[in-house]
Amino acid sequence: xxxxSNASNHRDLYGFREIPATAxxxxxxxxxxISKLVLxxxxxxxxxxxxxxxxxxxxxxxxxxxxxxxxxxxxxxNMERRIIHCGRNLMEMRGHRVYSHRTYILPSI
Amino acid sequence: MHxxxxxxxxxxxxxxxxxxxxxNEREVHANIAASCLRYLIFCASHNSEQYPxxxxxxxxxxxxxxxxxxxxxxxxxxxxxxxxxxxxDRCLGAAGLPDLVARLVxxxxxxxxxxxxxxxxxxxxxxxTLIPEPRLPHSKTNESLTVYTxxxxxxxxxxxxxxxxxxxxxxxVVEALLIVDNRINIxxxxxxxx
Numbered sequence: 001x002x003x004x005s006n007a008s009n010h011r012d013l014y015g016f017r018e019i020p021a022t023a024x025x026x027x028x029x030x031x032x033x034i035s036k037l038v039l040x041x042x043x044x045x046x047x048x049x050x051x052x053x054x055x056x057x058x059x060x061x062x063x064x065x066x067x068x069x070x071x072x073x074x075x076x077x078n079m080e081r082r083i084i085h086c087g088r089n090l091m092e093m094r095g096h097r098v099y100s101h102r103t104y105i106l107p108s109i
Numbered sequence: 110m111h112x113x114x115x116x117x118x119x120x121x122x123x124x125x126x127x128x129x130x131x132x133n134e135r136e137v138h139a140n141i142a143a144s145c146l147r148y149l150i151f152c153a154s155h156n157s158e159q160y161p162x163x164x165x166x167x168x169x170x171x172x173x174x175x176x177x178x179x180x181x182x183x184x185x186x187x188x189x190x191x192x193x194x195x196x197x198d199r200c201l202g203a204a205g206l207p208d209l210v211a212r213l214v215x216x217x218x219x220x221x222x223x224x225x226x227x228x229x230x231x232x233x234x235x236x237x238t239l240i241p242e243p244r245l246p247h248s249k250t251n252e253s254l255t256v257y258t259x260x261x262x263x264x265x266x267x268x269x270x271x272x273x274x275x276x277x278x279x280x281x282v283v284e285a286l287l288i289v290d291n292r293i294n295i296x297x298x299x300x301x302x303x
Contacts, residue, residue, distance in 0.1 A: 041141070043192070048185075049184050049185045057140075059147070059151070067151060067154075
């Protein structure tokens with residue numbers, strides 16, 4: 001690859017800076033939470049486990065028995081679709097478990 | 110990966126370094142550990158409300174079944190019980206976790222069914238001890254209450270949970286029961302052996 005192409009690559013990459021730094025969308029926040037859970041769980045999580053892990057993170061700091069309803073309300077419906085949408089091409093589901101393409105993302109871990 | 114791309118991603122003060130997806134491994138383990146503890150506290154709190162005054166010695170089969178059904182609706186319990194210690198070991202000294210552990214121990218009062226399930230687990234995974242139920246004092250007025258009910262020793266209770274859970278086909282519950290009591294040396298397999 002020549003010097004000209006290199007300069008062009010730099011321009012393309014730094015063009016990302018032009019993306020407006022608006023507040024992250026709900027999907028990107030959920031995507032971030034899902035990524036962290038899937039990447040660092042000690043075994044591949046099942047879809048239902050992931051759904052409950054996300055819901056418990058949504059509850060307030062003080063947990064009381066009256067949290068049962070808010071907890072159920074926090075459970076994301078259509079969890080499989082949300083994982084596919086938020087996880088983009090970095091995650092996949094096999095047999096109700098969620099896997100990350102960890103080797104491509106974090107080769108040093 | 111082209112060198113320019115690599116530079117772009119790895120530059121310490123660059124755009125990528127400040128993105129929300131930057132991951133601090135220790136922090137993530139602390140968050141997962143906190144989620145596990147919060148989940149266990151949440152489940153334990155629910156139980157103590159459902160069965161506030163009923164000592165487990167007087168539970169009927171229906172009580173046991175209702176409680177096991179509840180546990181089966183909480184699919185993260187097995188993961189939390191099995192891997193909480195792993196996550197905590199990877200973020201030693203993380204703020205907030207000791208407080209959550211204390212809150213879990215506090216929630217596990219003797220009249221809470223989770224107390225009986227987690228007695229061994231709390232010792233082996235959290236290095237804590239649950240305060241056992243005080244024996245009723247002997248006196249003439251409550252003599253009938255002080256009689257120790259046989260058949261509900263810790264082992265007897267554990268076997269009762271396990272038998273009912275297996276009979277009801279609640280594999281998640283059976284798995285969790287096997288995790289909390291490491292004296293049982295069997296494997297849970299599905300019909301395909303997986």
